[in-house]
Amino acid sequence: MCNSRGEVVLEARNFSRSYGEVKAVREVSFSVLRGEIFGLIGPDGGGKTTLLRSLVSLLSIEKGELFFEGRSVAREPELVRRRIGYMPQRFSLYQDLTVEENLRFFGDLFDVDRKEAEGRIEELYGFSGLKPFSRRRAGALSGGMKQKLALSCMLVHSPRVIVLDEPTFGVDPVSRSEFWQILFRLREGGTTILVSTAYMDEAGLCDRVGLMYGGRILASDAPELLNSRFPRDLYGIRTGQPHLVLDALEESRLCGDCHLFGEGVHLTLEENRSPGEVEACLRERNLGWTFFGPVKPGIEDLFLLLMKGEGHGD
Amino acid sequence: MKKSLAAVFRKELIHIFRDKQSLFMVLTMPLMMLLLYGYAINLDMRGIEITVSDRSLSPRSGELIRHLEATEFFHVTVAGGGVSDVGDLFRSRRAQCVLEIPGDYADLLAAGKTAPLLLAIDASDPNGANFIGNYVARVVSLSFGERQGLFALEPRIFYNPDMRSAPFFVPGLIALILLLICALLTSIAIVREKETGSMEQLLVSPVRPWQIILGKVLPYTFLGFLDGLMILGAGRLLFRIPVEGSLLLVMAMMLIYVVTGLSLGMLVSTIASTQAVAMLATVSLTVLPSMLMSGFIFPVSSMPPLFQLVSRIIPATYFLEIIRGILLKGNSLADLYRPGGILLGLDGILILLSIRAFRIRLE
Numbered sequence: 020m021c022n023s024r025g026e027v028v029l030e031a032r033n034f035s036r037s038y039g040e041v042k043a044v045r046e047v048s049f050s051v052l053r054g055e056i057f058g059l060i061g062p063d064g065g066g067k068t069t070l071l072r073s074l075v076s077l078l079s080i081e082k083g084e085l086f087f088e089g090r091s092v093a094r095e096p097e098l099v100r101r102r103i104g105y106m107p108q109r110f111s112l113y114q115d116l117t118v119e120e121n122l123r124f125f126g127d128l129f130d131v132d133r134k135e136a137e138g139r140i141e142e143l144y145g146f147s148g149l150k151p152f153s154r155r156r157a158g159a160l161s162g163g164m165k166q167k168l169a170l171s172c173m174l175v176h177s178p179r180v181i182v183l184d185e186p187t188f189g190v191d192p193v194s195r196s197e198f199w200q201i202l203f204r205l206r207e208g209g210t211t212i213l214v215s216t217a218y219m220d221e222a223g224l225c226d227r228v229g230l231m232y233g234g235r236i237l238a239s240d241a242p243e244l245l246n247s248r249f250p251r252d253l254y255g256i257r258t259g260q261p262h263l264v265l266d267a268l269e270e271s272r273l274c275g276d277c278h279l280f281g282e283g284v285h286l287t288l289e290e291n292r293s294p295g296e297v298e299a300c301l302r303e304r305n306l307g308w309t310f311f312g313p314v315k316p317g318i319e320d321l322f323l324l325l326m327k328g329e330g331h332g333d
Numbered sequence: 334m335k336k337s338l339a340a341v342f343r344k345e346l347i348h349i350f351r352d353k354q355s356l357f358m359v360l361t362m363p364l365m366m367l368l369l370y371g372y373a374i375n376l377d378m379r380g381i382e383i384t385v386s387d388r389s390l391s392p393r394s395g396e397l398i399r400h401l402e403a404t405e406f407f408h409v410t411v412a413g414g415g416v417s418d419v420g421d422l423f424r425s426r427r428a429q430c431v432l433e434i435p436g437d438y439a440d441l442l443a444a445g446k447t448a449p450l451l452l453a454i455d456a457s458d459p460n461g462a463n464f465i466g467n468y469v470a471r472v473v474s475l476s477f478g479e480r481q482g483l484f485a486l487e488p489r490i491f492y493n494p495d496m497r498s499a500p501f502f503v504p505g506l507i508a509l510i511l512l513l514i515c516a517l518l519t520s521i522a523i524v525r526e527k528e529t530g531s532m533e534q535l536l537v538s539p540v541r542p543w544q545i546i547l548g549k550v551l552p553y554t555f556l557g558f559l560d561g562l563m564i565l566g567a568g569r570l571l572f573r574i575p576v577e578g579s580l581l582l583v584m585a586m587m588l589i590y591v592v593t594g595l596s597l598g599m600l601v602s603t604i605a606s607t608q609a610v611a612m613l614a615t616v617s618l619t620v621l622p623s624m625l626m627s628g629f630i631f632p633v634s635s636m637p638p639l640f641q642l643v644s645r646i647i648p649a650t651y652f653l654e655i656i657r658g659i660l661l662k663g664n665s666l667a668d669l670y671r672p673g674g675i676l677l678g679l680d681g682i683l684i685l686l687s688i689r690a691f692r693i694r695l696e
Contacts, residue, residue: 075537077695096693101539111534113344115351120344127340128538173534 025052027089028180028211029074034083035234036069043069045234046083051213056206058225059215059236060318066234067215068108071184074213075105087180101129104178106169108185114158118149121157121172129176136175143171146201163194170201181205183214187221199224222318230322237325242318249316249324251275254294256301257283257310264306271300278323283310285320337540341548345522349552359518363510363560367567370506374630377498378464383407384428386416391439400476401432406468423455430454430465492577492661499572504656505629507564508649511587513619515557515594516601520615522549523602523691533695542691546603546684550595557591558584577663586655586669589676593648594619596683603690623649651676 029051036044044066051057059067072078074085076096085092087099112121122143126136144150147167152160157168166186173181187195199221202212214225222228222242229239238245258264264284268277273296277286288294298311349356383401387394390413402409410428422428433451435441441448452469456462493500523545526532535545565583568574576583598615605611623629626640627649633641644650651672658664666673 072533072695077533077536079694079696097539100537103537105534105537107530107533109530109533111530111532113348113531114529116344116347120347124340124344125538127336127343128535128540130336130539169534 025054027051028053028087029057029182029213030086031070031074032084032086034070034073034080034085036066036073036078036081038069042234044073047231047234047236048083049229049236049239051211052227053211054206054209055226056202056212056214056224058222058228059213059231060217060219060222060225060228060322061215061231062217065231067231068184070231071105071182071213071215075103075182076100077105102178102180104173104176104181106173106181106183106186108188110165110169112157112165112169112172115156117154117156118160118168119153121168122175125172126175131176139175139177140171143174146174146204147171148197161194163190163197166190166194166198167201170198174205179209180211181213183212185215185217187216187218195221219317219319219322228318230318230325232322232326238321245318245321246316249321251287253314253316253320254286254288254297254312255280255283255310255314256286256297256308258306258308260306263304264301264308267300267304267306268297271297273297273300276324276327280319283308285314337538338544338548341540341545342551345549345552349556359514359556359560360563363514363564364567366510366513367503367506367564368571370510371499371503371568371572374498374502374506378461379405380408381406381430381461381465382410382426382428383465383469384410384412384416384422384431386412386431386433388415388436389434389438390414393439393442394434397434397473397476400472401469404468404472419453423453428455429461430469432469500574500661501657502630503568503572503574504660505627505653507561507568508590508627508652508656509620509623509629510564511557511561511590512594512597512623512649512652513616514560515553515591516598516615516619517612518553518557519550519595519598520601520605520611521608522553522599524605524608524611527606528608536693536695542688542693546599546687546691550592550599550684553595554588554591557595558588561587561591574660576660578659578665582666582669583656583659586652586659586673586676589673589680590648590652590655592680593652593676593683596680596687597648599687600683600690603687603692622647626650628653648676648679651679 027050031047031049034044034047035042047066047070059070061067069078073080074087074092076092076099080093087095087103090098092099113124116124119140122140123136126133126140131139144153147170149164149167149171152164157165160168170183170186187198190198202214202224206212216222225242227239227241228245229236230245231237238248240248256264261279261283265277265279268274268284268286273289273292275287275289277284286297288297294311301308385398385401387398398409398411401407416422416431416433419431422431431453433453435449435451438448438450450473452466454462454465523532526535562584565587569576597618601611601614601618605614622643625631626636626644627633627647628644629649633644633650636644654672655664655669655676658669
């Protein structure tokens with residue numbers, strides 16, 4: 020998995036973490052390379068937050084090892100905390116402090132020289148567009164602006180590595196896209212970014228992704244390479260009655276796998292079955308469709324396939 | 334590194350001054366408590382209902398009754414011809430004590446003999462009964478003038494000549510209220526950040542536990558000290574508390590004591606998991622022990638040995654000694670360096686414990 024062209028910045032080796040009986044992360048190994056955006060993709064409860072918190076030294080390490088720039092996170096939490104930028108899932112700034120007071124606070128907290136901090140804050144205002152709101156209390160900002168402020172606060176000390184836990188969760192699509200634009204600009208500046216998200220469509224924005232489910236990373240690679248890992252032909256049906264079509268197909272036993280996908284159904288065929296049989300099955304039941312044919316598999320398709328394989332593991 | 338401490342300090346100051354509602358509470362609550370407790374806890378007795386069963390009906394018995402009426406202590410009802418059922422008077426609460434003057438009172442006195450007076454007291458309040466007994470004895474002996482025995486015990490009362498209870502209680506109240514308020518101030522300081530989630534962000538920074546703890550204790554020290562001055566001033570104005578010793582010494586000691594309260598609250602805050610738990614724990618850790626075992630009402634020397642041991646780790650015990658000493662007796666630093674030093678030591682221990690108990694991870 021380790022790529023020879025880049026230096027490993029963050030790394031997990033056989034890392035496991037549980038809360039009592041619940042195994043939140045199981046034997047995860049992966050690495051993030053200098054200058055890339057690595058996305059941890061997966062549904063809630065998959066262990067993303069536990070993994071990220073452990074990487075930034077917020078949780079004690081049970082099994083396995085975590086490394087930050089080659090140094091053990093368990094042994095040198097202070098080093099990690101000084102160098103890394105971390106944005107928690109929950110909005111964690113001081114709501115009664117203004118935008119500027121929050122930014123200044125984090126500058127001082129990280130012992131950034133006052134002059135340097137002023138310049139950096141101006142620069143961050145440029146990134147985030149928060150300048151007009153500098154005197155507004157953080158609690159009075161909209162969801163998207165809050166996330167931009169949180170991002171700005173953890174950037175005041177100019178970390179070269181940042182870890183963001185679902186930064187776009189619950190944020191409107193426009194703000195989401197703006198947020199990603201900021202991440203791209205940071206990457207251009209050489210910042211390494213580890214970001215988690217439950218939105219599958221954000222996978223394509225990352226350089227590499229890890230699909231995380233049930234505490235495991237099921238697959239990890241560049242998104243376009245992951246898509247080509249899909250082992251069978253995938254067909255798509257666009258229809259006004261996706262639920263009825265899904266029921267019909269599941270009953271027919273024609274499909275290896277079928278699931279709802281947007282305004283329709285995605286499916287793979289059982290061996291020795293042909294698309295014609297699917298059409299016949301739907302016609303028999305008077306179900307119409309506007310499109311039926313092969314489609315390019317996406318991350319979500321792969322994810323669902325992998326989940327089925329892993330889901331019953333234990 | 335020092336900047337992190339200053340950053341936390343400034344941030345806390347902003348929190349304090351921006352939350353007007355809490356600030357108002359913090360500044361008015363101690364005064365309210367002083368007023369409530371100050372007026373409610375009053376052991377001065379006044380207007381005791383006494384029924385005099387006068388069977389003598391003579392000028393001599395009339396003289397004794399006048400002496401009783403002359404004090405504020407008694408409210409006198411005269412039952413000429415005697416009282417038939419004392420128990421009935423007590424049960425119906427028409428009298429707290431009954432003084433029986435026998436029919437041959439004047440004759441016995443005239444003959445130079447001892448005249449037996451009977452005093453019946455409702456002792457369902459034993460302390461009060463004691464007071465009443467003493468007081469009647471004093472009035473009667475006054476009334477007999479020099480015809481008393483061979484010698485008389487004449488008490489001299491020091492430091493609180495009027496024996497008002499306020500000069501005793503109000504300094505104690507200051508000790509109690511100040512500890513409670515200060516501990517409450519900081520009890521939520523850390524656990525609030527855990528609850529709102531800002532701790533998660535704060536921890537991933539170079540800031541050290543001691544910087545967080547001190548950065549939070551320092552700004553509240555001003556607030557706690559201000560509270561202390563306010564209740565001291567109010568005690569002086571409303572309850573006429575004397576200040577026999579140095580005001581500067583009181584203030585210096587108060588500063589030490591304020592920090593004791595704050596660091597106690599801080600320790601609770603580092604351990605507690607929710608704000609509600611922290612506040613509850615703080616109230617029970619400060620109010621009850623300080624009220625019962627510090628000598629606030631009951632003298633430490635009359636407690637069982639185990640309680641006496643406990644009283645030694647209660648900060649209020651030492652501050653009571655200090656504040657009563659300075660205000661009532663005019664004690665100087667030379668008299669009070671021991672309790673003062675112990676409080677200072679407690680401050681250090683509590684703060685060190687808070688730093689040790691501070692969790693740098695999220696578990």
